Amino acid sequence: MGTVPTILGDLYVDDQGNHDEPVALLWPSLFTDHTMWRYQIPALRTAGLRTLTLDPPGHGQSWGVNRGFTMDECAKAALQVLDAANVHTPVVLLGTSWGGIVAPRVVLLAPGRVRGMALFNTTAESAAPFDWARATLLTKLLAISALDKMVDNMIVSLQLAPETRRRNPELGAELSRHYRSWNRRGLINTVRSVLVDRDTALHALHNVQVPALIVSGKEDTILPSPHSRRMVENLPKAHHIEVAGAAHLVPLEAPEAANKIILDFIVDLPRI
Numbered sequence: 252m253g254t255v256p257t258i259l260g261d262l263y264v265d266d267q268g269n270h271d272e273p274v275a276l277l278w279p280s281l282f283t284d285h286t287m288w289r290y291q292i293p294a295l296r297t298a299g300l301r302t303l304t305l306d307p308p309g310h311g312q313s314w315g316v317n318r319g320f321t322m323d324e325c326a327k328a329a330l331q332v333l334d335a336a337n338v339h340t341p342v343v344l345l346g347t348s349w350g351g352i353v354a355p356r357v358v359l360l361a362p363g364r365v366r367g368m369a370l371f372n373t374t375a376e377s378a379a380p381f382d383w384a385r386a387t388l389l390t391k392l393l394a395i396s397a398l399d400k401m402v403d404n405m406i407v408s409l410q411l412a413p414e415t416r417r418r419n420p421e422l423g424a425e426l427s428r429h430y431r432s433w434n435r436r437g438l439i440n441t442v443r444s445v446l447v448d449r450d451t452a453l454h455a456l457h458n459v460q461v462p463a464l465i466v467s468g469k470e471d472t473i474l475p476s477p478h479s480r481r482m483v484e485n486l487p488k489a490h491h492i493e494v495a496g497a498a499h500l501v502p503l504e505a506p507e508a509a510n511k512i513i514l515d516f517i518v519d520l521p522r523i
Contacts, residue, residue, distance in 0.1 A: 315437020
């Protein structure tokens with residue numbers, strides 16, 4: 252599909268599949284792009300789904316915007332991507348971290364356009380005071396190129412479990428290499444919008460009437476499992492799974508487990 256104009260600028264969309272297939276829309280975590288889902292896309296394609304995988308604002312091939320933005324604007328941008336792809340049947344939403352923050356807001360804006368959502372390492376809450384302070388500091392550090400190596404080590408150590416870093420050291424290097432190639436100002440605006448300025452949607456989740464799977468990583472220190480459990484407590488049709496040996500990027504760290512969880516969830520969704 253290439254790029255799609257949205258209220259958050261042109262967003263790159265990797266479009267794989269046929270127009271007559273059911274659709275999965277995938278939104279990745281902060282500091283990752285559409286390639287974060289590289290293990291899930293083939294599995295979804297084999298299961299007969301068309302995949303629309305975003306580079307969100309300030310990430311990958313999406314330049315970003317020169318302002319802050321809200322998570323509701325992200326949800327509107329996701330709907331604009333579906334419109335541009337001529338998708339009018341209900342879709343499955345897959346989101347990690349930031350993507351999981353956005354997904355319930357898509358349902359709240361347009362409930363008839365979503366069949367279900369599988370969300371990883373995420374929250375529906377605004378940042379707690381410590382997290383707000385840490386994120387504010389991060390936005391300042393990201394602007395100082397002399398500190399890039401220190402910041403990269405900090406980000407990667409939070410995103411990936413120690414065993415993942417030991418087993419696959421290139422993965423952390425790849426993550427850093429990718430986001431360091433992006434528009435720095437667009438990335439910083441995005442980090443501030445998502446981590447510092449986001450509002451809560453926790454108490455609106457009771458209005459989300461689609462099946463939801465909330466997955467956490469047992470070693471996630473950014474958004475640990477209690478965030479997932481609080482979402483499930485407020486979602487009418489949700490359940491929670493915790494994945495051992497993974498931190499903040501379960502689909503990358505434990506792809507086989509993530510794929511089974513996703514496909515089992517999709518199989519149980521109502522037919523369209």
